[in-house]
Every structure is written in C-alpha cells, then in structure tokens.
Amino acid sequence: MAESTKQKRPVGKLIFYAILSIALYTIFFLNAETLQDFLAKGGIIKASIIVGIAICVSLIYGNFAGTFWEVVGIQGKKH
Amino acid sequence: MAGYAVDPNAVKEFVKLTPMMKTFLPTLGFFAGLLSGFIGSGGAFVLTPGMMSVGVPGPMAVASNMCHKFPKALVGALKRHKYGHVDVLLGLIMGISAVIGVQVGIVVQKWILHTWGEDGSNLYISAVFIVVLALVGASVLRDAFRCKNQEEAPVQPEKRTEKLWAQKLNIPPMINFKTAKTRVSFWITVPLGFATGMLAATIAVGGFIGVPAMIYILGATGFVGSGTELVIAFVMGLAGSLTWAMAGFVDLRIVLLILAGSLFGVQLGALGTSYVKDYMIKLVMATVMLIVMVSRILMVPVYLTKLDVMAVAKSTLQILDKSSFYIMCAALLVSGAIILGAMTKGMRSEKTAAVGAPARASH
Numbered sequence: 001m002a003e004s005t006k007q008k009r010p011v012g013k014l015i016f017y018a019i020l021s022i023a024l025y026t027i028f029f030l031n032a033e034t035l036q037d038f039l040a041k042g043g044i045i046k047a048s049i050i051v052g053i054a055i056c057v058s059l060i061y062g063n064f065a066g067t068f069w070e071v072v073g074i075q076g077k078k079h
Numbered sequence: 080m081a082g083y084a085v086d087p088n089a090v091k092e093f094v095k096l097t098p099m100m101k102t103f104l105p106t107l108g109f110f111a112g113l114l115s116g117f118i119g120s121g122g123a124f125v126l127t128p129g130m131m132s133v134g135v136p137g138p139m140a141v142a143s144n145m146c147h148k149f150p151k152a153l154v155g156a157l158k159r160h161k162y163g164h165v166d167v168l169l170g171l172i173m174g175i176s177a178v179i180g181v182q183v184g185i186v187v188q189k190w191i192l193h194t195w196g197e198d199g200s201n202l203y204i205s206a207v208f209i210v211v212l213a214l215v216g217a218s219v220l221r222d223a224f225r226c227k228n229q230e231e232a233p234v235q236p237e238k239r240t241e242k243l244w245a246q247k248l249n250i251p252p253m254i255n256f257k258t259a260k261t262r263v264s265f266w267i268t269v270p271l272g273f274a275t276g277m278l279a280a281t282i283a284v285g286g287f288i289g290v291p292a293m294i295y296i297l298g299a300t301g302f303v304g305s306g307t308e309l310v311i312a313f314v315m316g317l318a319g320s321l322t323w324a325m326a327g328f329v330d331l332r333i334v335l336l337i338l339a340g341s342l343f344g345v346q347l348g349a350l351g352t353s354y355v356k357d358y359m360i361k362l363v364m365a366t367v368m369l370i371v372m373v374s375r376i377l378m379v380p381v382y383l384t385k386l387d388v389m390a391v392a393k394s395t396l397q398i399l400d401k402s403s404f405y406i407m408c409a410a411l412l413v414s415g416a417i418i419l420g421a422m423t424k425g426m427r428s429e430k431t432a433a434v435g436a437p438a439r440a441s442h
Contacts, residue, residue, distance in 0.1 A: 025335065032332045036093055042327030050146065050324040050331055051317065057338060058150030065343040066158065069350060076162055076353035077429055 009071045017064035024060060028053075092136050093330055100133050104333060105340030108147070110411045112341030116155045116348020117418050118364045119308030120286020123148055124371055125407045126337065127283060132404060135333060142323035143333040144283065149316025151341045152309045158349040159306035166258035166303055169293070170310025172265070173272030177285060177311055178318045180276020188280060195386070202382035207281050208375040215291050216368030222295075223361035230356055243298045259299040259307065271296060272311065279315055286312065287368060294361075301360040302352060351418050354425025363414050370410035377403040 028035070039046045069075070094100075107129045111122025123144055130140035159165050192200045250264040271292040279285030286308045293304035323329050352360065377399045383389040384396060391399075 040327040042325050047321050047324035050329050054146055054150045058154050062154035062342045066346050069346055076350045
C-alpha cells in the first residue's frame, strides 16, 4: 500500500536535462574566450545575446537542478 | 560595492579563469542562491566582494553579479509560485517602480562619487548599510521572536483582523493583491518599490527594504513577501543587466559559473520555505542583516582613514578589511546552516507524521 502511494522519481527527465546542461556548458566553455571578446564590445544586440544565454541556461540548468532535488527525495511540502 | 552604477570610464579587463575560481564561484553561488531562495534576496551582498577576492575586477564583478541575479530570481520565483508564495501583480508594480528607483539611486551615487571621490562613495554606501540594516534588522528580529512565541503558545491568539495603516488609506486607484491578500493604494505600492530600487542601486540588495515593506506596510505574510521579492529582483536585475551588458562589462563565463551553484541553491532555499514556519524566514533575514551590519561597521575606519578624517595604522586597516569580508562570508554560512537545519527538522517531522498517520488510521 505504502509502495503504491510512493511517487515515481523522474530519473529520465533528470538524465535529459543533465545531457542538455552538460552540452550547453561544454559548448560555451570551449568557445568562452572568443565569445567573451565578441560580447565585450557591447551594444544592444550583444546585450540581448548575453541576456538570452543567461535565461536559456537558467531554464535548462534550472530544470536539471530542480529535478535533481526531486530525484534525491527533497520535495516541497504541499500545503 | 554599488549594485547598478555603470562607470563608462572603467577599464574592461577580463580575468583568466583558474581551477580555484572554477570551484570557488559555484560554491559561493550555491550559498548565495540558498539565501535568495529562502528570504527572496540577500545573496548578492557577498558575491561582488567574493568575486573581487579571487581577482575579478570591480566593474566586472558588479556586472556579472547583476547578470546572474535575474535568471536566478526567475527560477526561484517560478518555484515559489508553485507554493502560492508569489503575488505577480505586486511584484511587477514594485519591480517597475524599483527600476526607476535604481536610476535615481545611480544619479545620487554619481554625484557623491564626483563630490567626495571613491572613498567618500564607499563611506556613504557603508553608512546606508549600517543605518538600514540596524533599523530594519532589529525590527524584523523583534517581530520574528514575537511570532515565534505566539506560535509556540499553548493557546493560539486570535488572528489580527485590524487593518494596517497603509490598508486604511483610500487613495484611488486601489489595487487588490489576491495572493498577498491585501488591498492597498497604488500610491503606497509605488514608493515602496522606488525605495527598494534606491537601496539596490546603493548596496545591491534592495530586498532588505522590499521584503519588510511588503510584510509590515502592505500586510503580506513572510512567505509571500520573500517570494514576491524574487519577481522584483528579476525585473530590476534584467534592466540592470541590459545596462551593464550594453557597455560590455558582463563576464558571461563568471555568470555561468555562479549560476552552476546558485540554481541548485535557490531551488533548495525555495523548497525549504515549505517546511518552516513564517517566523523562520524573518529570523534568517534579521540574522543576515545584523551580521552584515557588523561587517560594514568594521569598514568605516578604513574609509575615514582614506578620507584623512581618522588615523589608523595600515596593518590594522588590513585586518579590518579582511575581517569585514570574512564576517560577510560567515553571514552566508550561518544563514545556510539555519535554513538547512530548519528544513531537515521540518522534513523529519513530516516523515514522522506520514508514518504515524496510517498506523493511527488502522486503529
């Protein structure tokens, strides 16, 4: 009975977001110096690229981090 | 130290990343995120000096701090929204007002910098830190203990039904904030957002005014105040990041390294709020405010000496400078320990209740 009420842990989702996050960070850091020199020139387009990358990383990596806590069993209490 | 002011004359000098920085920055980010997820803000105060301590130049540290803050706040706000801790309308109105407050704050900062130089500006920032943190921190701490005593009392007191003074002021347009469960005038909400922005432009942590203002003036709970602050931080951070990025000062490598830790921390902090009582958020906020205040008091003789108002030995100044930074790190660690401790306790009692419930039901 207790087993049936236990929530299934989203391991597949974790692996999916982990792969995406690793890919994102690897691609960025392999080209970090070139990209940084380009973005340091400033201007609205480069500023939009910076903000876009920051949001994109946060949503993908943020999902990975959130799913990680869920998989290790740390979940918010439902009020 | 200031959060938003862009100095167009600052030299752009990006650091070479070392293995130590690649370990230190995500760790610092984790603890800063944990605090932000729990009390809605507060992690930023230690990130700028933290980055500078490993060699990141000041303007890049401030810009990168800002650029990591808004996506972290977005993720934290989405998480807290699930628990019903976010009043989006209140966050947006205060956030937009805060952006205007930031711009005015920058003008004030530039005027002080122009009149009294860098040390005068640092002294002004420290003075604001000390006054705001002492007044607000002490009031929040007193209230946290009052709420704790009430919650632990054997007989629960009747809930306060009396309106706060801000709720009594009927100046149109009046706005209903459904999640915050309050109805207040637009003309009360906007100045609070403006003050949050002014403080953010000065000490980089507007939430030290924003969260207490939402709780004690607008009548929101600690949960909703700290959750909604993440929306304000997102709006302010986005505007600030665009300003810095347009000038080319954001070091995206550093932003991503901090985010690697802080996105774990902010979600854990947000989860933690679902296991604690309302007073615990106030207690952590007050503790952090008062420890940071001590750290800033130590810096006053340093700036006064540089302005030739005081004479203190160079070795003493170095000790004060270092102690100030370590005390700020201590504030982060102490708050982290309180949050994780309270969360573990809450999770244990939850598990005990879950195990006990079916057993009781079978009798």
